[in-house]
Amino acid sequence: MLASEFSDSTLSQQGSGEFDPMFIITKLGAKVNRVIVAGMLERLDPRETSNGSTLWQGQLRDPSGLHFFSVGDYAPESMRELTIQLSSRVEDGESIMLLMTAKARYFQNEEGAVYTSLRPEEAAIITREDYRNWLVRASEGMLERMDLLEKSISLEKSITALEAANIPQNMQEGILLASEHYGEIDTEPYRLNIMNALDIAEDKVPSFTTKTNVSSQSNLSIGGGEDDSTDSDTVEGVDLKQVLLDLISRLDQGEGVDFDTLLSNAAARGHDRDASELCLDELTEDGTVHEPRFGWFKITN
Numbered sequence: 001m002l003a004s005e006f007s008d009s010t011l012s013q014q015g016s017g018e019f020d021p022m023f024i025i026t027k028l029g030a031k032v033n034r035v036i037v038a039g040m041l042e043r044l045d046p047r048e049t050s051n052g053s054t055l056w057q058g059q060l061r062d063p064s065g066l067h068f069f070s071v072g073d074y075a076p077e078s079m080r081e082l083t084i085q086l087s088s089r090v091e092d093g094e095s096i097m098l099l100m101t102a103k104a105r106y107f108q109n110e111e112g113a114v115y116t117s118l119r120p121e122e123a124a125i126i127t128r129e130d131y132r133n134w135l136v137r138a139s140e141g142m143l144e145r146m147d148l149l150e151k152s153i154s155l156e157k158s159i160t161a162l163e164a165a166n167i168p169q170n171m172q173e174g175i176l177l178a179s180e181h182y183g184e185i186d187t188e189p190y191r192l193n194i195m196n197a198l199d200i201a202e203d204k205v206p207s208f209t210t211k212t213n214v215s216s217q218s219n220l221s222i223g224g225g226e227d228d229s230t231d232s233d234t235v236e237g238v239d240l241k242q243v244l245l246d247l248i249s250r251l252d253q254g255e256g257v258d259f260d261t262l263l264s265n266a267a268a269r270g271h272d273r274d275a276s277e278l279c280l281d282e283l284t285e286d287g288t289v290h291e292p293r294f295g296w297f298k299i300t301n
Contacts, residue, residue: 001026001035002138004064004193005145010114011181012106024104024116027185028145029152029175037067037118038099038126038134040267044087056083060098061267063135063200064193069102069118079120095272099126099134135201139194146187149175192251196265199250240271240279241288248289248299256296 009032011025023031039062047055049072056071071083089096102118109115126134148167152175155161162172178185247265251257259280266276280297283289290300 001030001032001037002064002142002193002197003037003039003060003062003067004190005030005142006032006035006037006067006104007065007116009106009116011177012114013177022104024106025174025177025181026145027178027182028142028149028187028190029171029178030145031170031174032104034101034103034121035118036099036101036134038062038097038131038138039067041086041090041096041098042066042267044083044090046087056080056087058083060100061264062138063196063265065264067102067118068116069100069120071120075119076121079123082123083120097126097128097131099124099130132201132203135197139197139201142190143194145171146190149178149185150187152179196251240266240275241283243271244276244279244283245288245299248297252298256292256298259295259297262297 005026005028006024009024009026012022013025013031014020014022021033023033025031037060039060042059042061044056044058047057049055053073058069058071060067060069071079073080075083086096086098100118100120100123102120105117105119107115107117148171151165152162152167155165157176157179159172159176162175163169167175243266244262247262248257251261251265262280263273263276267273280289284291284297287300289297292298
């Protein structure tokens, strides 16, 4: 699931039994207990807890936003070992594209704000082709949920009505809960997420490539195995300024593109945010790009 749909969620469901599963209900009606996510490993930092153990907190970025995750003593041993190995590589500045299966979690603070997060159970470094395939599948799933939600808008809010309209059984309860909790949903931002994801999947814009050659020894998987389908492309040949210009051209809806959206999309394609910010400054200084208002960028005609 693309990060935007999961992170927008503020509704959870859990039975009264001690071992009943917990679900996050997204705005599009998906009931999420476990989810497969992928993206660039942007951050992985250790934090010492009150009981003296180490909790690793990380961020995984895809074209739509960030997934936040944590790996602690509760995680499988193989997941903890992989996390320690990944942390040293991230610290060395290596760009890593990761795919993980994770348990959905959420936290509600005293003010009532809800934050979603993930507890990874399995993970593996993936190739550029693997990431493309995941982007397509995640986009297809989001588009299907959008279509079902829009189909349900004119229907009576009941299981019987959804069944009669051929809404799949696994989506019926989630759609009803989402409709009651979230009300009317603007799906246009999700459509933009899909367009951005498919642009990367189809190589219409430069996307993630590893900074260093990936050997079978470093291509880690959760079980300590190897994945022979390595990707030895590098980012050195990619013109970052052109990447930023392409992004502005694609994302500008008339008012320009805001700073965070621009750098986040560049990061989803494997480019360091600091380097992107430096290039954006250079583009502004030489007049190629201008700011019609502070923090929003347009290509100069």
